[in-house]
Amino acid sequence: MPIIVNLDVMMARRKISLNELSERVNITPANLSILKTGKAKAIRFSTLEAICKELDCQPGDILEWKDVSE
Amino acid sequence: MKNEPNQKRIIILSVLAALAYGFIMLNDLFSDIHSVRSGFDGDEFRIIHNEQVYDESQSLTHPKVYFLQIKPSRGYRHYPDQIKNLKTETILPTRFSHAEIAIPENYEFPTGIKTLKTINLFVIFSIIILFIIIPFTFIRLLWSLYNGWVFHLKNIQSTRKLGFLLITTYILIGCSNYLSHLIHQKIFYFQDYRLAFRLTDNYLLIMGIALLLMSEIMVRGLQLKEEQDLTV
Numbered sequence: 001m002p003i004i005v006n007l008d009v010m011m012a013r014r015k016i017s018l019n020e021l022s023e024r025v026n027i028t029p030a031n032l033s034i035l036k037t038g039k040a041k042a043i044r045f046s047t048l049e050a051i052c053k054e055l056d057c058q059p060g061d062i063l064e065w066k067d068v069s070e
Numbered sequence: 071m072k073n074e075p076n077q078k079r080i081i082i083l084s085v086l087a088a089l090a091y092g093f094i095m096l097n098d099l100f101s102d103i104h105s106v107r108s109g110f111d112g113d114e115f116r117i118i119h120n121e122q123v124y125d126e127s128q129s130l131t132h133p134k135v136y137f138l139q140i141k142p143s144r145g146y147r148h149y150p151d152q153i154k155n156l157k158t159e160t161i162l163p164t165r166f167s168h169a170e171i172a173i174p175e176n177y178e179f180p181t182g183i184k185t186l187k188t189i190n191l192f193v194i195f196s197i198i199i200l201f202i203i204i205p206f207t208f209i210r211l212l213w214s215l216y217n218g219w220v221f222h223l224k225n226i227q228s229t230r231k232l233g234f235l236l237i238t239t240y241i242l243i244g245c246s247n248y249l250s251h252l253i254h255q256k257i258f259y260f261q262d263y264r265l266a267f268r269l270t271d272n273y274l275l276i277m278g279i280a281l282l283l284m285s286e287i288m289v290r291g292l293q294l295k296e297e298q299d300l301t302v
Contacts (some may be wrong), residue, residue, distance in 0.1 A: 031302045041300040 004064045007036045010055045025050035077218060084212040091208060171258070180256050190249040193242055200239045207232050221291040229285040236278030243270040 011021060018036065022029040027047060034040050035047075048059055055062070152161050211228040219225060251267040258265060 027302065034300060035302045039300060040302045041297045043302050047302050 002065055002068050004066055005035055005038050005040070005062060006064055007032075007051070007062055010057055010061055011036075014055050016055070021051070021054060024054045080215050080218075080220065084216045088209065088212050091205065095205065173257075183253055183256055186249055186253050186256075190246055190253070193246045193249065197239060197242050197246065200235055200242070204232065204235050204239070207235065221288060221295045223292065226285050226288045226292060229281050229288060233278045233281035233285060236274050236281065240270060240272075240274035240278060243274070 011018070018032055019029055022032045025032075025047065027050075035043065043063075048062070051062060052059060154161050207228055211225060211232065214222060214225050214228070247268065247270055251265065254265050
């Protein structure tokens with residue numbers, strides 16, 4: 001998929017675990033894991049907003065586009 | 071919570087569908103059971119043959135009874151028979167389209183009948199197999215819907231399978247009717263009447279196509295559901 005999720009990178013920088021982040025943003029650990037592993041098909045703005053707020057980052061820090069044809 | 075009314079409707083419709091299907095099957099079975107035992111299908115009525123009335127019970131002892139659909143050769147305005155309306159004591163012209171023809175026990179059949187009958191027997195056997203498989207597949211689908219699994223891969227497969235089964239049944243019944251027509255043509259040739267041929271009821275074909283269409287719609291629904299499930 002061309003959109004790469006760098007959530008694990010940001011979580012490592014902020015030193016926060018998956019379970020803790022899921023509690024803070026009010027998402028189940030399973031769903032957050034789906035996002036972290038890149039299996040998610042879509043993300044709601046409300047979820048993105050909550051994650052950015054907790055990790056104190058920009059959406060671009062979490063989401064990256066890469067041309068897979070290269 | 072939002073889906074509760076929808077889920078209730080699915081449950082109610084599933085139960086109604088199962089009941090309706092059971093009713094249709096039983097109704098068809100009882101109305102045709104005499105025909106099934108005689109080995110033929112179709113409608114029949116009492117006729118007078120050689121001053122002897124052949125009724126349903128006698129059909130069992132007269133295995134060589136044929137149910138035919140016939141039409142007058144002369145066109146629309148030919149009313150070959152009359153019938154008395156006992157309510158008004160009047161004789162009314164009428165035209166019959168179905169006949170129950172009884173032939174004597176020692177009747178000599180023309181050649182070529184046995185092969186056609188054997189082929190027809192295999193076709194009928196295949197139809198019976200399908201009539202056993204179809205309700206199982208249908209009930210499995212209804213049970214899955216009743217349990218709340220709507221957009222599920224197994225449901226899509228069951229719906230698709232049902233569609234193909236119904237279309238196959240339609241084709242096989244048409245083949246069987248045509249084979250019966252060929253057999254009747256070899257045996258009978260009437261003055262002022264000709265044998266009519268009716269393929270079969272088209273509802274099986276329409277239902278089969280509708281189910282195939284529904285299965286494709288369910289595929290789209292499943293894709294949307296999967297996308298929704300993977301939306302964080």
